Amino acid sequence: MDDPSPPPAYITAAHSHGIPLRQTAPIKRGPPPLDIPILKYLRSKKIILASASPRRQHLLSQLSLYPTILPSSHPENLSQKDKTPEQYVSATAQEKCLSVYKTAIDSSEHDDPDLVIAADTIIATRSGKILEKPKSEQDHINMLKHLRDTVYHRVLTAVVVLAPKQDLSHPGYEMECHVEDTKVYFAGAEDGLPDDVIESYVKSREGADKAGGYAIQGVGGMVLVEKVEGSVDNVVGLPVRKCLQLCEQVVFRQGQEEDRGEDD
Numbered sequence: 001m002d003d004p005s006p007p008p009a010y011i012t013a014a015h016s017h018g019i020p021l022r023q024t025a026p027i028k029r030g031p032p033p034l035d036i037p038i039l040k041y042l043r044s045k046k047i048i049l050a051s052a053s054p055r056r057q058h059l060l061s062q063l064s065l066y067p068t069i070l071p072s073s074h075p076e077n078l079s080q081k082d083k084t085p086e087q088y089v090s091a092t093a094q095e096k097c098l099s100v101y102k103t104a105i106d107s108s109e110h111d112d113p114d115l116v117i118a119a120d121t122i123i124a125t126r127s128g129k130i131l132e133k134p135k136s137e138q139d140h141i142n143m144l145k146h147l148r149d150t151v152y153h154r155v156l157t158a159v160v161v162l163a164p165k166q167d168l169s170h171p172g173y174e175m176e177c178h179v180e181d182t183k184v185y186f187a188g189a190e191d192g193l194p195d196d197v198i199e200s201y202v203k204s205r206e207g208a209d210k211a212g213g214y215a216i217q218g219v220g221g222m223v224l225v226e227k228v229e230g231s232v233d234n235v236v237g238l239p240v241r242k243c244l245q246l247c248e249q250v251v252f253r254q255g256q257e258e259d260r261g262e263d264d
Contacts, residue, residue, distance in 0.1 A: 034063065034064075036244075037248075037252070038244055038247050038248045038251065038252070039063055039064070039065070039244070041251065041252075042065055042114075042115060042247065042251075043064060043065065045114035045115060046068070046111050046112070046113045046114045046115075047065060047067035047068065047113065047114065047115045047116075047117065048067055048068050048069075048070050048100060048101075048104055048110075048113045048115070048116045048117070049067040049068070049069050049070070049117050049118075050070060050071065050072050050096050050097055050099075050100035050116055050117065050118035050119075051069075051071055051072070051096075051117075051118065051119055051237075052069060052071040053119075053237055053238075055236045055237050055238070056119060056236075056237050056238045057069065059233065059236065059238050059240055060117075060238075063240070063244075067117065068110070068113075070100050070103065070104060070110070071100075072095075072096035072097075072099050072100050072118065073099070074095050074096055074099035074100075076092055078091055078092055078095070080130050084128065085122060085124035085128060085130055085154065085156050086156060086179045086181070088122065088130060089120050089121070089122045089156045089157070089158040089179060090158045090160075090177050090179050092120045092122075092158070093118050093119055093120040093158035093159065093160045093177065094118075094158075094160050094175070094177055096118040096120060096160070097116055097117075097118035097160040097161075097162050097175065098162070098175075100116055100118065101113065101116045101162055101173065104116070112164065113164075114163060114164070115161060115162070115163050115247065115250070115251065116161065116162040116163075117159070117160070117161050117243065117247075118159070118160045118161075118162075119157055119158060119159045119160070119237060119238050120157070120158050121155060121156065121157040121158075121234075121237045122155075122156050123143075123147070123153055123154070123155055123156075124153065124154045124156060125146075125147075125150055125153055125154075126150055126151070126152065126153065126154075131143060131146075131153075137202055137203065140202045141198055141199055141202045144198045144201070144202065144214075144224065145195060145198055147184075147186050148186040148187070148188065148189065148193055148198065148224075149189075151185060151186065151188075152183050152184060152185040152186065153183075153184055153186075154181055154182065154183055154184075155181075155182045155184055155234065155235050156179055156180070156181050156182075156234075157179070157180050157234045157235075157237055157238065157239060158177055158178070158179045158180075159177070159178055159180070159238060159239055159242060159243045159246065160175060160176070160177045160246075161175070161176055161243065161246040161247050161249075161250050162174070162175040162250065163247075163250040163251050163254070165254060166254055167254075167255075174249075174250040174254045174255075175250065176246040176249050176250050177246075178239065178242045178243075178245075178246055180230070180231050180234035180239040180242060181230060181234070182228060182229065182230030182231055182232075182234045182235050183228070183229040183230055184225060184228055184229075184235065185225065185226040185227045185228070185229070186224055186225060186226060187223075187224065187225065187226045191226070192223075193223065193224065197223060198224070201214075201219060201220065201223060201224065204219075
């Protein structure tokens with residue numbers, strides 16, 4: 001008569017018969033943190049990110065940096081008339097950085113920061129006009145149609161980092177700023193980007209990618225954009241390599257003039 005009990009599990013049966021089993025593959029772990037001096041220093045320090053952008057947070061988390069998020073409430077009311085797009089985005093990012101730093105050191109709820117990182121991203125047309133961030137779905141549709149019809153535009157991101165001065169000399173902090181410029185080329189209407197495609201994109205993603213992130217993110221990168229010339233991380237909103245260079249400058253080389261090449 002057959003034994004009605006279920007057969008033993010394979011591993012149990014193999015062990016009982018002395019059959020050696022191969023070890024299971026080790027658990028794959030993520031890459032180890034980059035072992036460079038500025039990152040090793042910052043991982044034990046109080047860092048504030050003066051932005052609520054999830055993309056910027058994600059980029060910093062990939063470097064194993066997890067700053068306190070303290071978005072700036074400073075109004076963006078600088079005049080654009082007497083400034084180039086580069087000057088404008090640099091000035092707004094610096095205002096945000098200083099505003100958040102002052103808020104942090106004046107607040108009893110926060111420890112004084114060792115570093116503040118701020119950034120601002122704008123879109124400028126070929127003629128140099130700064131586009132206002134769309135306030136509605138229709139504004140967003142109109143903006144993308146305009147960018148399509150002008151072939152390419154510029155995404156400019158200013159990143160600013162600030163650290164308290166070690167010698168407490170005036171003004172009490174060291175601050176550096178860098179502006180990154182990327183050209184984004186849209187596909188044309190005749191290339192498969194008619195109005196209804198733009199309208200569908202906005203209706204499905206309203207509230208996202210309004211400062212150029214559509215160039216490389218998800219559906220936007222495949223449908224809207226023909227090509228990107230320049231730094232990819234700038235389009236996301238934080239030029240990471242330059243950010244780290246500025247951190248090294250304000251932390252390790254306070255009071256020293258940075259040797260900027262012609263490209264900068």
